[in-house]
Amino acid sequence: MGRFEGKTALITGGTTGIGFATAKLFINEGARVIVTGRAAATIKSAQAELGENAIVIRSEATSFTEMDALVAKVKETFGKLDVLFVNAGYGQWVPLSK
Numbered sequence: 001m002g003r004f005e006g007k008t009a010l011i012t013g014g015t016t017g018i019g020f021a022t023a024k025l026f027i028n029e030g031a032r033v034i035v036t037g038r039a040a041a042t043i044k045s046a047q048a049e050l051g052e053n054a055i056v057i058r059s060e061a062t063s064f065t066e067m068d069a070l071v072a073k074v075k076e077t078f079g080k081l082d083v084l085f086v087n088a089g090y091g092q093w094v095p096l097s098k
Helices: 017-028 040-053 064-077
Strands: 008-012 032-037 054-058 083-086
Touching: 008 017, 008 064, 017 032, 017 040, 017 083, 032 040, 032 064, 040 054, 054 064
Parallel strands: 008 032, 008 083, 032 054
Antiparallel strands: none
16 A cells, blocks of 8 residues: 555645655556646646546636636545645746845
């Protein structure tokens, strides 16, 4: 029995990098996960690799409307969450100056 057996997790920004690795770990430990991402290509490849214990959906973390839709999807699909991994973020790269 895994540490996350019977648990439901939401991982924002989980189609690549640390979020994707976390999704795989949680699934291997028994969790069902909802993973969000923005790019159609990474959403498709993440769903294929994560398999049936994951739902990978498009959701923009900077949009309150899309966050509300995400909450509705979680409620509709699983009813509740046990784990929230907030990995999505937004930033701008700017040079450091003296």
